[in-house]
Amino acid sequence: MKIAIVEDEPLTLNRIRNIINAQNSDLEVVATAQSNKELLELLRSDVQIDLMLCDIHLADGLSFNVLKDNVISFPIVFVTAYDKYALESFDHNCVDYILKPIQEERLLKAFDKVKNLKSQSLDLTQINADLLKNMILGYQSKDFKKRFLTKSGSKIRFVNAQDIAYFYSYEGITYVYEKETKKKSIIDFTLSELEAQHLDPSKFFRVSRSVIIQLDDLVEMKPYQNGRMMLMMNTQPETDIIVARDRVNDFKNWINQ
Missing domain, CATH: 2.40.50.1020 (LytTr DNA-binding domain)
Structure with a gap:
């Protein structure tokens, strides 16, 4: 699976890359971007992408601003420090939503989810968003300790x-x-x-x-x-x-x- 990473924090970018490289599997990082400008260049390139890991808050604005104006043919796993964008993420081919700081086990589960969906020959861009939205709403309505x-x-x-x-x-x-x-x-x-x-x-x-x-x-x-x-x-x-x-x-x- 060919993976593109969009992340403006070098240490976080390296952590994701290291997790992927340590798997010795079919996961391969084929491209990276650290800004909306670089994200746009990546989307307009001929790089083959099977999955994108994308931060939402980049130094030059929200990645949503670029994604909404481009045709995306691959699934996206959003990686961010904020849960408030979860519902909006489903407008941009979201198949999973991971909160920072990144836990290796959580990231690997996201990869497994994408692999399972692909193995069922599903069109990942047409996944039933209602099911995923309910999952996120359940998270957002969580009662925190008082x-x-x-x-x-x-x-x-x-x-x-x-x-x-x-x-x-x-x-x-x-x-x-x-x-x-x-x-x-x-x-x-x-x-x-x-x-x-x-x-x-x-x-x-x-x-x-x-x-x-x-x-x-x-x-x-x-x-x-x-x-x-x-x-x-x-x-x-x-x-x-x-x-x-x-x-x-x-x-x-x-x-x-």
């Missing part, structure tokens, strides 16, 4: 999600750091579990492997070393909170939504 059971020493208590400035991980343990009290306590979830299942993505964002912040506690941002960003929080953190370089663009888009 409070967390925490432990501090021998004490166990509840902390409301709205009272948490940020979550962080240290030596395999996940902590919550509260806004008003600046109390630190332990919870029995990993950051990945919090991000994928329990936190409202419109309010919480994973800025690095070890930190998830709440938007309401963010005061300002400033450039930091090597293309990263430092965050100023209303609740003074124990250590500097830095946005990882491969998350900066997605973070800016999240802030600006």
Whole structure:
């Protein structure tokens, strides 16, 4: 299967490519694009594409703006940090919708889905969108956790999600750091579990492997070393909170939504 990748974050692009290359299967990256301009050039080229992995927020605008004005003959798996474009994605040959940060298992499932559809000789551009829309609506209507059971020493208590400035991980343990009290306590979830299942993505964002912040506690941002960003929080953190370089663009888009 010949795959084109449209992604403006070099680290994310390389991660997707590495996942594909590690499979030793019939998956092959035949083209990449990092902007809408390059996407348009790719669509007008004679490159054979069986599947496109496409980010939605690119540095020069939404990829939808290019896709809507071109005839697309192949399926698209959208890879993005936002769930709000899920329904619109079905206007652009969407067969799957993956939220960042990308989990390898989730990406491989998307490949398997496309292979299964192809094996049934289905016209992937005419897939029943209603079924997929219902799936996305179910995701969007998900109830996120309003409070967390925490432990501090021998004490166990509840902390409301709205009272948490940020979550962080240290030596395999996940902590919550509260806004008003600046109390630190332990919870029995990993950051990945919090991000994928329990936190409202419109309010919480994973800025690095070890930190998830709440938007309401963010005061300002400033450039930091090597293309990263430092965050100023209303609740003074124990250590500097830095946005990882491969998350900066997605973070800016999240802030600006």
